[in-house]
Amino acid sequence: MRTPFIAGNWKMHKTVNEAEAFLKELLNKDLPSGVDAAICAPFIHLDRLVKGTNESIGIGAENGHFEDQGAFTGEVSIDSLSDLGVDYVIIGHSERREMFNETDEDVNKKVLKALEKDVIPIVCCGETLEERENNTYTEKITTQIEAAFKGVSESDAKKVVVAYEPIWAIGTGKSATSEDANLMCQLVRETIEKLFNKDVSEAVRIQYGGSVKPENVKEYMSEPHIDGALVGGASLEVESFVSLLEGAKNE
Numbered sequence: 001m002r003t004p005f006i007a008g009n010w011k012m013h014k015t016v017n018e019a020e021a022f023l024k025e026l027l028n029k030d031l032p033s034g035v036d037a038a039i040c041a042p043f044i045h046l047d048r049l050v051k052g053t054n055e056s057i058g059i060g061a062e063n064g065h066f067e068d069q070g071a072f073t074g075e076v077s078i079d080s081l082s083d084l085g086v087d088y089v090i091i092g093h094s095e096r097r098e099m100f101n102e103t104d105e106d107v108n109k110k111v112l113k114a115l116e117k118d119v120i121p122i123v124c125c126g127e128t129l130e131e132r133e134n135n136t137y138t139e140k141i142t143t144q145i146e147a148a149f150k151g152v153s154e155s156d157a158k159k160v161v162v163a164y165e166p167i168w169a170i171g172t173g174k175s176a177t178s179e180d181a182n183l184m185c186q187l188v189r190e191t192i193e194k195l196f197n198k199d200v201s202e203a204v205r206i207q208y209g210g211s212v213k214p215e216n217v218k219e220y221m222s223e224p225h226i227d228g229a230l231v232g233g234a235s236l237e238v239e240s241f242v243s244l245l246e247g248a249k250n251e
């Protein structure tokens with residue numbers, strides 16, 4: 001049985017003080033048990049969030065560099081995220097792939113580094129609208145998954161979280177149907193099974209992401225291959241975040 005997992009991806013929203021206030025308010029709520037929760041925030045917010053949280057809310061970064069140190073102006077190493085006590089790191093979000101030229105090879109290096117440093121990677125994959133329309137989307141997803149897991153050991157692979165996020169559904173209000181999202185998450189699981197075995201593929205948690213909100217989260221969670229959600233817009237308000245957690249509870 002996989003524990004449901006809701007992760008907020010704040011992207012470049014909120015100041016440090018706003019983030020801290022959000023966390024305080026969230027921790028005062030009656031949060032459902034049996035659902036893992038995390039907030040992924042900009043680098044500069046992480047120290048205060050890590051210090052302010054308790055075991056009910058994990059803290060994640062939205063990116064990290066695979067080198068421990070070096071001449072990489074403006075970057076933050078996964079090593080220093082680990083040192084800070086960060087629990088998760090989003091790797092290969094489509095916005096980073098598209099706007100900051102992250103390649104499948106970079107994603108793989110980051111995944112390996114995160115696992116080495118005991119930070120759980122949330123690895124993103126997803127197709128563009130064009131790839132969906134010209135029917136190359138399944139190939140796109142399998143290629144991204146195969147690349148991300150290259151060189152990962154069986155025991156480490158079980159710790160990885162994958163987020164399937166069709167790019168055409170991110171921030172657009174156009175979510176994938178739950179059936180379609182489930183089929184894609186199943187494809188991710190089958191690809192992982194081929195790379196490792198069923199023991200690993202059954203352990204890996206797969207989230208759907210793309211315009212998930214309190215109103216549709218239950219529908220996604222009722223699908224057998226969807227174990228949670230990576231949520232942008234709807235993770236920015238406390239009430240909405242709590243509703244997402246409520247909706248992700250195993251019934």
Ligand code: PGA
Nearest residue numbers: 170171210211231232233
């Ligand atoms: P959205 O973003 O929920 O605002 O569509 C999801 C994401 O980019 O992770």
